[in-house]
Amino acid sequence: MNTHDKAPTKGILEVITGCMFSGKTESLIKRAEELGTTAYQAFKPRIDDRYSRTEIVSHNGGKIVCTPVDRAAEIGHRIKPETRLILIDEVQFLDEEIIEILNHWVLKEYHIVVSGLDLDWQGLGFGPMPQILAQADRVDKKFANCAICQSPASRTQRLVANSDDILVGGQEQYEPRCLKHHNPHSVKLAAKRVSQGGGSQGVADHVV
């Protein structure tokens, strides 16, 4: 770690958000490169181990080393004095305590960049994200292409018959959709059919 990096003159919270496959993690990695400090610490919730437990990896293969955490409080405990930049990926999976932790480190004049889904599969605010977005100093909203009509997509369509709040997955389980083509109701209906014994279990039962 390079302790000669210039300290930020002011704390700042930047948020990169959007639906799945909108390039959030890629943007987080790019932003870290732009800021150019080697004195960073990166974190991600342990729940997200789709690609790597100790790296933040974008869908296109970019990566940075990170510390997986089970709870938001762990981040607060792990910040080192020489750190200048705090990066958090998939912040929507963290508990509500992250909101106060972000405020705390911004007040201490750290530069923080987080990325996360603004909306869940039902199109509702995801975990702590609505509050994080509201208190952000800068928001970068990304869009994917709707899988149906190719227009800008802001929603994440779940493709499997599972109505759990959280189902960590990739292209087999989700695709980007515009508001017009986002249909969480179809998922709920399919999940109901599965639970009533009318279909095969879980991921094999695809939703149209």
Ligand SMILES: [Zn+2]
């Ligand atoms: Zn569409």
